[in-house]
Amino acid sequence: MxxxxxxxxxxxxxxxxxxxxxxxxVPQRLAAGDPALWGEEATAEAAARLGWLTLPLTSRELLPEIGKLVEWARAQGLTNVVLAGMGGSSLAAEVVCDTYDVPLTVLDTTDAHQVRRALAEGLDTTVLVVASKSGATVETDSHLRIFEAAFRAAGIDPGDRIVVVTDPDSPLEQAAIDAGYQLVLARPDVGGRYSALSAFGLVPSALAGAEIEKLLEQAGEVAPLLALTDxxxxxxxxxxxxxxxxxxxxxxxxxxxxxxxxxxxxxxxxxxxxxxxxxxxxxxxxxxxxxxxxxxxxxxxxxxxxxxxxxxxxxxxxxxxxxxxxxxxxxxxEVNPFDQPDVAGAKRNTAELLDAPAPGRPAFTDGPVEVYGETRARDLPGLLNELLDAVPGDGYLAVLAYLDRLAAFDAPVREGADFEEMTDAWMAADAATLRALLALRTDRPVTFGWGPRYLHSTGQYHKGGPGNGVFLQITGVVTDDVPVPGRPFTLGALQLAQALGDLGALAGRGRPAVRLHLTDRVTGVAHLLAAAQEA
CATH class of the missing domain: 3.40.50.10490 (Glucose-6-phosphate isomerase like protein; domain 1)
Structure with a gap:
């Protein structure tokens, strides 16, 4: 390294x-796990969050258990691995599987269309990994309930298809025991975003076919260097x-x-x-x-x-x-790197908005795009110009899309098209292309995040950081919603509540924020990208 x-x-x-x-x-103190490194106020939190330092060694104890889990899945022909997890419970495994080129479907979304894709991938060969440190993550709980119902409807015992990764004594641990699910307990002294080399990163990666022993060997080789002064x-x-x-x-x-x-x-x-x-x-x-x-x-x-x-x-x-x-x-x-104090507000807003009436009238409508928020613009090109002009000299623009991040692959491609042509077609239908188009017109950073995934990532920075961001949020009509069994809401309602909840949290901190709602997702994305090129 x-x-x-x-x-x-x-x-x-x-x-x-x-x-x-x-x-x-610092090298010696951090190697020894000194929780006082980040100040008196952070000491208690740090004391319970430094287990990641020894994971290259301690996670090796999990290898026999994970090996048996892989054998169990292979014996049942479970080759389609779906990971339901948010933030630190899914991002590392996604990187591992992409790097080792093994297939893994990651569900870190509440978009009904994207969840339906996962349900259609073949339940007869699917193993669902449900990963949540707290055991109470609303997105992951919803995914579990939806897949349980889908398995039962297909005549499959969920107990034969579900693996749970969670902390000891979490609500999900007891639920897994009661339901007879395969259960792997993670170390409670490792925070979610530091859990790449823990059970959260290793279990889904191994089930997908990655060589997790190599990951631990690679980390183990560099670990002794982290106590050195040179x-x-x-x-x-x-x-x-x-x-x-x-x-x-x-x-x-x-x-x-x-x-x-x-x-x-x-x-x-x-x-x-x-x-x-x-x-x-x-x-x-x-x-x-x-x-x-x-x-x-x-x-x-x-x-x-x-x-x-x-x-x-x-x-x-x-x-x-x-x-x-x-x-x-x-x-x-001089910050505590182990807490996330500004995440809870958006979650509280989400819970309140699940029972709230629909949003009011848009500021204006431009084709298949409704615009909500304070703006002087009267068309999309004018709005995009206004947002770019609002970014301060030390700031950034964040595009936040609550949509199906795989939808672009549905774009029609002519028969016989080469890879470059296919890529062009996908980019022309991808909401994420908006980031590149807007970046061409400013020297300030333009970031892009899929919601609610970013809530467990950059969402903390957006609300708790320097306060110099401008936010463009995108939502879309849900045409094929998914009910959440045992809950009084659908995925579509949850997704919109999460978007509005975060928008409210940003507005409450004085952050400039506008929401675009696509009344037709396909034509709406195309219309928005065209407006970005025109602006």
Whole structure:
């Protein structure tokens, strides 16, 4: 594992804080699990959240249990692995499976259309992994209930198809025992976003066919370096992140185009944003974007020279070193890297809005797009210009889409089309393309998040960070809703309540935010992308 600083300003900023970290004995204290590293107010939380430091060793104890679980699934012909989990309960496994090129369907959505896709993938060969640290995550609970009903309707005993990963003594543990589900207990002293090398990352990855032993070996090889004062990649990267942020370079552009690891920036985004974005401070990770060459950017290349800093290492080592570096950066920024104080507000709003009437009248309607919120614009190009103009000189624009993130693959493609043509067709139907179109028109970062996935990731930064974001939220009509058995709501109602709940939380903090509602999803996305090109 190697961290190479390629830009002089970054080297100076990192060096200025590295000496302080060494003087304070941070490598030795963190290796020993000292919870006082982040201040008196964070000590109690940190004391219960440092188990990730020893996961390369302790998670090896899980390998025999996971091996038996894999044998059980293979014996029943369960080759279609569906993971129901949010944030830290799913992002690491997604990276692992993408990197090892093994199939995994991740359900971190409340979009009815996307959930129906997963239900249609062949229940007769499906094993559902339900992953929730608290055991009370509303999205994951809904997925479990929906799949239980679907299995029973297909004449399948859910007890033969469901695996639960949760903390000891969580409500989900008892529910799994009562229902006779396969159960793997995770370490309670590991927070969700630091759980890549725990049962949350390992169980679904192994069921999908990834070689999880290699992950632990890779992490185990780098672990001894994290106690050193010299040649410590975690300390070096932490000094880079924290030192750069303290010097105004708090927009972390993650570049991985040449890496053999697939999707690592999405995992880093959650780890860094949720750990550091609080108390009016933080680091904003920007995924899938080109640098603008502005003064507040820090460009980090994952196995790539396209950046101020290059980070090389195999996946297991990357997981552990980024966790360590984030914890170190938290000390430098004087924030608790293990809590998420601004997430609860949006959850409370969601619960209240599930029983609330539908939103009022839109500010205006442009074709298949209704616009809600305070705006002087009267068409979509004017609105997009207004939002871009509202971004402060040190700020960013966030596009937040509560839609089916796989819908673009339904776009018609001519018979015999090559891959480039297919990609063009998919991009022209993908709401995420809006990020790139808007980024062409500003030198400020433009981020994109799928809702409610981002609520367990950048959502903490949006509400608890420096307060310099502008928000464009997108929702869409639900044409084939999914009821949630045993609950007085559908997925469509839950999804809209989550969107409105977060919009209310942002507005309550004075963040500029507008919602676009697509009355037809396909034509609405096309109309919105056309407006972005016209603006």
């Amino acid at each position: 190697e961290v190479t600083i390629r830009e002089e300003g970054v080297a100076i900023a990192a060096s200025s804080v590295a000496g302080r970290l060494l003087d304070d004995g 040649g410590n990649p975690g300390l070096e990267l932490g000094a880079v992140l924290g030192g750069a942020a303290l010097n105004g370079r708090d927009k972390l552009i993650l570049e991985d185009q040449l890496s053999e690891i697939n999707g690592l920036p999405d995992w880093i985004e959650q780890l860094v944003a949720e750990s550091l974005g609080k108390d009016g401070r933080g680091v904003l990770p920007v995924v899938g974007a080109d640098p603008n060459g502005v003064s507040d950017e820090l460009v980090v290349g994952i196995g790539s020279d396209n950046g101020d800093v290059r980070v090389d290492g195999r996946l297991g080592a990357q997981f552990l070193v980024w966790e360590y570096a984030t914890a170190v950066a938290g000390r430098l920024l």
